[in-house]
Amino acid sequence: MIDDPREALLAVLPDGTPLERRLAAARPEIARVLAAAVSGERIDTEQLLLLLDVSGADLTALIATADQVRHTDVGDVVTYVVNRNVNFTNVCFVGCQFCAFKRQRWESDAYTHDNDAILAKIDEAIGRGATEICMQGGINPQMPATTYRDLLVAIRAAYPQLHIHAFSPMEILYGSRRMNMPFGPYLEMLRDAGLGSIPGTAAEILDDDVREILSHKKVDTAAWVEIITTAHRLGIPSTSTLMYGHVETTAHIAAHLALLRRIQDETGGFTEFVPLRFIHDNTVLYRRGLVEPRPRGVADLRLYAASRLFLRGSIDNLQTSWVKLGHELAAFSLQAGCNDFGGTLMEESISREAGADAGEYTSAEEIVAWSASVGRPARQRTTLYADPRPRPSPAPELVAHA
Numbered sequence: 001m002i003d004d005p006r007e008a009l010l011a012v013l014p015d016g017t018p019l020e021r022r023l024a025a026a027r028p029e030i031a032r033v034l035a036a037a038v039s040g041e042r043i044d045t046e047q048l049l050l051l052l053d054v055s056g057a058d059l060t061a062l063i064a065t066a067d068q069v070r071h072t073d074v075g076d077v078v079t080y081v082v083n084r085n086v087n088f089t090n091v092c093f094v095g096c097q098f099c100a101f102k103r104q105r106w107e108s109d110a111y112t113h114d115n116d117a118i119l120a121k122i123d124e125a126i127g128r129g130a131t132e133i134c135m136q137g138g139i140n141p142q143m144p145a146t147t148y149r150d151l152l153v154a155i156r157a158a159y160p161q162l163h164i165h166a167f168s169p170m171e172i173l174y175g176s177r178r179m180n181m182p183f184g185p186y187l188e189m190l191r192d193a194g195l196g197s198i199p200g201t202a203a204e205i206l207d208d209d210v211r212e213i214l215s216h217k218k219v220d221t222a223a224w225v226e227i228i229t230t231a232h233r234l235g236i237p238s239t240s241t242l243m244y245g246h247v248e249t250t251a252h253i254a255a256h257l258a259l260l261r262r263i264q265d266e267t268g269g270f271t272e273f274v275p276l277r278f279i280h281d282n283t284v285l286y287r288r289g290l291v292e293p294r295p296r297g298v299a300d301l302r303l304y305a306a307s308r309l310f311l312r313g314s315i316d317n318l319q320t321s322w323v324k325l326g327h328e329l330a331a332f333s334l335q336a337g338c339n340d341f342g343g344t345l346m347e348e349s350i351s352r353e354a355g356a357d358a359g360e361y362t363s364a365e366e367i368v369a370w371s372a373s374v375g376r377p378a379r380q381r382t383t384l385y386a387d388p389r390p391r392p393s394p395a396p397e398l399v400a401h402a
């Protein structure tokens with residue numbers, strides 16, 4: 001993994017210089033867009049394209065603006081969720097070119113956990129304070145058609161309070177086909193079995209030409225949108241994601257963000273936006289020479305900052321990824337528009353297999369410390385951004401007057 005030098009990052013981060021001075025130093029066309037964003041005007045896709053390409057004083061002004069807008073819109077508290085990832089199978093036939101996690105079922109390290117093994121992992125997570133279980137896996141044709149529903153039923157029976165965040169749109173597509181059900185009834189069935197929300201993964205870049213290169217067997221853009229909007233309408237919220245840093249152009253990123261914003265305008269069902277840097281090391285895309293490694297650092301901060309401004313008034317929560325960026329850069333991104341540090345995870349394997357080097361688990365104490373390193377308080381949240389602490393009982397006199 002190559003990183004930009006630390007000094008290069010510190011040079012673009014806010015340093016107490018008033019925003020007006022930062023804007024004055026930027027080119028007029030950039031300063032105009034940034035000033036419009038500060039005043040609450042929506043920026044359009046053309047303006048976003050400008051922002052995705054800035055450098056020098058323009059970039060410093062962009063990041064300072066995103067930091068101020070984040071402060072105005074969601075405050076200074078950094079949120080995080082105590083959760084555990086469970087990747088219940090790594091067997092998958094889809095063959096995404098960016099994925100180093102999948103295995104063929106005959107490979108020696110292929111696995112499929114049964115319900116008892118999954119429940120044991122959840123039990124351990126709850127012992128460590130988890131409020132959420134995040135489950136995704138490979139697309140494994142050996143699993144029975146009812147696997148996803150049965151898993152939810154088993155978890156719900158054992159842990160009625162636990163929030164189950166599970167099954168990407170690719171898994172929903174596959175599961176609904178296996179059960180020969182349209183998306184709506186299938187999602188309703190999963191919701192009624194205990195599904196609390198779904199990861200907005202399998203999005204990568206929502207452009208079918210790009211998807212053809214990345215994974216031609218994967219859920220296409222239209223189906224992804226249909227699954228996500230159907231879920232939202234059924235009261236199943238989701239995250240929204242972007243995988244960047246592979247074969248895409250800035251125009252693809254801008255169109256992807258515009259699509260997410262349109263969906264949010266329509267449904268309001270996205271809880272957050274999570275940009276996910278592509279980890280290239282152990283992937284087919286890299287081995288075949290289809291991608292050039294890009295250094296971690298300044299480009300990530302630029303993308304976060306531009307996303308904060310473009311999604312203003314639409315998606316409030318911008319989540320950094322310590323898994324993809326490493327902890328220090330993730331902490332720096334809190335000064336470039338991010339307000340959420342993601343989850344503790346406890347068992348992160350998808351990015352690790354691709355070559356990520358940040359480990360599998362970050363404790364709540366570490367998240368608090370990383371937030372403090374950039375001068376920010378941190379607070380645990382639920383999956384849906386509520387305070388997980390039990391509410392104090394009302395004082396007797398309040399009860400008397402209720």
Ligand code: SF4
Pocket residue numbers: 092093094095096099100101102137138139170215
């Ligand atoms: S990203 Fe998911 S669907 Fe694609 S190959 Fe990997 S496990 Fe399979």
